[in-house]
Amino acid sequence: MNENKFCTYKSHSDPGPGDGGRTGSWRVVRPVIDREKCLPCKKNKQTCFICWLLCPDGVVSKTVPPGIDLEYCKGCGICAEECPVGAIEMVEETSIAQEESQDASCY
């Protein structure tokens, strides 16, 4: 009996970015940061980062300004809800797409 012949496929993977697939494609609203209000931007130093701390998918970077990896951001809106200064707005992806296509048609 060759035990290795059995159980060729099972759900086992190494942890890492994107193991759950490109979850950014699920998003219908996109977090957009207003740098006029965002504390790290305003103070130009490492501070606050509540969005980084609470993002369930770990897609917010602890940088000035904070970056959001849209490849994996599902658009849950927790960052916008928790931002103490209301610097994050959830914008409809459809309106962003419309704007982009209008921009493209100008050329």
Add this chain to the structure above:
Amino acid sequence: MHHVIESGNVAAAHGVRLSRAQVIAAYPITPQTPLTEKLSEFVESDQLQAEYIPVESEHSALSVCIAASSAGARSFTATSANGLLYMNEQLHWAAGARLPIVMCVVNRGVGAPWTIWNDHQDSISQRDTGWIQLYVCDHQQIADTVIKAFYLAEAVSIPVMVCYDGYILSHTYMPFQVAEKEEVDEFLPRFSPNYALDPLNPANLNTVTLPDCREDIRGEKAPGYMEIRHDLHSDLRRSLDVWTDIEDKFLHKFGRGGSACLEKYQCEDAENIVVCMGSLSYQFRDVVDMLRDRGYSVGVAGIRIYRPFPDQAIREQLSRAKGLLVFEKALSYGNQGALASDIKSVLYSCSSKPFVQSYVLGLGGRQIKTQDLLGAVENFCTGNFAEDNLHWLGLQI
């Protein structure tokens, strides 16, 4: 090796002890049996070095076994009836996660109305969970099959249910042989999974799997849900050969057992063959003897493994008969006996097939009288019965 006269539950507990199970999780009260009490005694008295975890439900019992098995521990649980039904979600999970857990199912009827007595409805209704199901006929087979079940489960990475009749086997006392630890150690390999939970080597197990295959973080194509399920099914089909090898190996080592798929009695020249599962097939041996004395050419075949279904063995060994009488203590409600329809489906491809009659009997512990079995088989042999989709035996109203 030594002989004892004990209950079927104690036979099962000896099997678990000799297999050196490392984690045992069980819900301790109804519908539980003294099997787990005996195991806690073995652990308490150091006859078995295992972690015994009493839990608040059967769902949790199997969850603990899933976690323990993922961590590389040989894991065991036991239940009956509604307790098995309460595990249902985790039964599918254990099979899909390919964890070689062994569980004794002490077969009982399920409510409503409330019953505690024997039939097979509990395990039969779990036939599509992806577990291997073995059925046993006596105390010796209980003790031996638990050991073989660990071997099988770990060889094919699929969990195994060892099903034995509640009360008829679980609470009656019969003589059986208890093997020595050293003998079993020589027979049963150590459990060494390819991966066990390890903080230094973390892994994602059974996470959300999208409908299509995709690349993993190394850029290699990872299986999707459908590939993983296809693998479970094809491994279940192939595990029939592994089970046959294990039976042969056990027979060679211990000098007993050896019937992997069908346990036949007087079947070689039989015109009509009774097919059933569990202890009922041994009760039928008396019926076969009596009918042979009256000149009827009959035999009985006990199905030892129900999932994966031994289709090839049935086609090769039973399709030459004129009639098959399938007696079941369970029912696919609204259709017929589940075993009967399975048997009909495997015979469909045979050029000449036996007539298959489905009987249901013994539900909720209704007494199965040898005289009634004799009458039913004799009526079938003489053609003195109404052909119907399902014949109920032993109804009192």
